[in-house]
Amino acid sequence: MLRLSKLADYATVLLVHLGRHEGLATAAALAVETGVPEPTVAKLLKGLASNGLVLSHRGARGGYRLSGELEKVTVAAVIAAVDGPIAITACCDGRECEHSSLCGLSGQWDVVNDAILSTLNSITLADMGRHAERLTRRSPASAPVAPVGTEKSSIADAVS
Amino acid sequence: MLRLSKLADYATVLLVHLGRHEGLATAAALAVETGVPEPTVAKLLKGLASNGLVLSHRGARGGYRLSGELEKVTVAAVIAAVDGPIAITACCDGRECEHSSLCGLSGQWDVVNDAILSTLNSITLADMGRHAERLTRRSPASAPVAPVGTEKSSIADAVS
DNA sequence: TAATTCAAGACTTGAGAAGTCCTGATTTGT
DNA sequence: ACAAATCAGGACTTCTCAAGTCTTGAATTA
Numbered sequence: 001m002l003r004l005s006k007l008a009d010y011a012t013v014l015l016v017h018l019g020r021h022e023g024l025a026t027a028a029a030l031a032v033e034t035g036v037p038e039p040t041v042a043k044l045l046k047g048l049a050s051n052g053l054v055l056s057h058r059g060a061r062g063g064y065r066l067s068g069e070l071e072k073v074t075v076a077a078v079i080a081a082v083d084g085p086i087a088i089t090a091c092c093d094g095r096e097c098e099h100s101s102l103c104g105l106s107g108q109w110d111v112v113n114d115a116i117l118s119t120l121n122s123i124t125l126a127d128m129g130r131h132a133e134r135l136t137r138r139s140p141a142s143a144p145v146a147p148v149g150t151e152k153s154s155i156a157d158a159v160s
Numbered sequence: 161m162l163r164l165s166k167l168a169d170y171a172t173v174l175l176v177h178l179g180r181h182e183g184l185a186t187a188a189a190l191a192v193e194t195g196v197p198e199p200t201v202a203k204l205l206k207g208l209a210s211n212g213l214v215l216s217h218r219g220a221r222g223g224y225r226l227s228g229e230l231e232k233v234t235v236a237a238v239i240a241a242v243d244g245p246i247a248i249t250a251c252c253d254g255r256e257c258e259h260s261s262l263c264g265l266s267g268q269w270d271v272v273n274d275a276i277l278s279t280l281n282s283i284t285l286a287d288m289g290r291h292a293e294r295l296t297r298r299s300p301a302s303a304p305v306a307p308v309g310t311e312k313s314s315i316a317d318a319v320s
Numbered sequence: 321t322a323a324t325t326c327a328a329g330a331c332t333t334g335a336g337a338a339g340t341c342c343t344g345a346t347t348t349g350t
Numbered sequence: 351a352c353a354a355a356t357c358a359g360g361a362c363t364t365c366t367c368a369a370g371t372c373t374t375g376a377a378t379t380a
Contacts, residue, residue: 001246002162003248004248005162005369026325027325037369039371040369043371046328056326057377057378058326058327059323059379060323062377063325088162105176108288112279112280115283116280119272123272127268130268167337197338197339199340200338205357216356217357218345218348219356220349220356221347221348221349
């Protein structure tokens with residue numbers, strides 16, 4: 001379904017939030033402010049800390065803060081930190097696939113993957129946070145119309 | 161994990177295969193030729209037929225064939241046909257998300273989603289099939305190096 | 321020393337992808 | 351007309367993995 005994991009989504013929300021925060025923020029506070037369940041926030045931040053995207057400080061008055069600036073962190077970096085290397089198929093990135101001798105695609109998914117990767121590398125957390133000061137919701141009129149992918153019918157609906 | 165479903169992967173393989181086929185090909189034959197399990201092939205082709213990507217012909221000597229040309233079918237169309245509309249998050253494409261009042265991202269994932277969508281719309285099945293006449297495997301030296309997403313560490317590895 | 325907060329990992333749960341199977345309809349060839 | 355081949359449609363089962371929870375321990379502050 002080419003779906004992003006919720007964890008990566010949450011992480012983006014948390015990081016944008018952290019970027020606007022003064023000083024340190026505790027996991028508990030972030031949970032309240034973002035609506036993400038606290039245990040999940042804690043789990044995510046620990047991971048992000050070990051990946052260097054946030055800095056942690058233990059003890060009373062401790063908490064987390066961004067290690068860099070929102071402008072310097074790409075969406076690709078966040079996704080990779082949470083979910084591991086971005087690979088849309090199992091046989092991307094040099095990994096062998098079981099059907100490689102038959103499938104006839106030998107490595108072409110890499111091309112697609114790299115295209116997506118460079119797209120994600122061009123979008124920063126600062127971009128994600130922009131216009132976020134309550135527009136309620138982007139107006140339907142200004143929504144870009146995608147040529148494909150917005151249609152109703154699908155095998156998923158029809159078959160399973 | 162931003163992963164494509166296996167079904168969409170299989171469908172791409174099957175369609176590229178069909179595109180090179182003379183006349184009709186049965187589901188059973190395609191299963192043998194591609195290495196994809198036969199029931200899965202049957203399921204996929206039925207769905208692709210009802211979406212108009214392939215044409216079916218019943219009865220003895222029946223089978224499937226592409227309804228168009230490989231050059232005219234985009235990867236986005238295949239994915240959408242198999243998995244439904246491409247939406248990397250639950251709140252893409254106008255759908256409401258439960259935390260919209262808190263998350264502070266209001267609709268920014270749409271920007272990312274549209275970027276990915278246009279990427280996928282620019283790649284056809286003909287592109288996917290190119291260089292596929294047995295290169296064994298793309299040589300490591302020519303592999304594009306992605307700035308992010310190929311690194312080893314991840315929360316997924318470290319935490320779960 | 322006590323309270324606070326992060327660190328690390330094991331564990332449970334649930335959704336949904338993936339795959340299988342059955343029954344029926346349609347077409348072809350004998 | 352009949353039998354064989356093949357797709358159509360759907361129900362069903364299985365299994366993986368994301369998602370979320372909980373526990374114990376270490377570090378820091380006041």
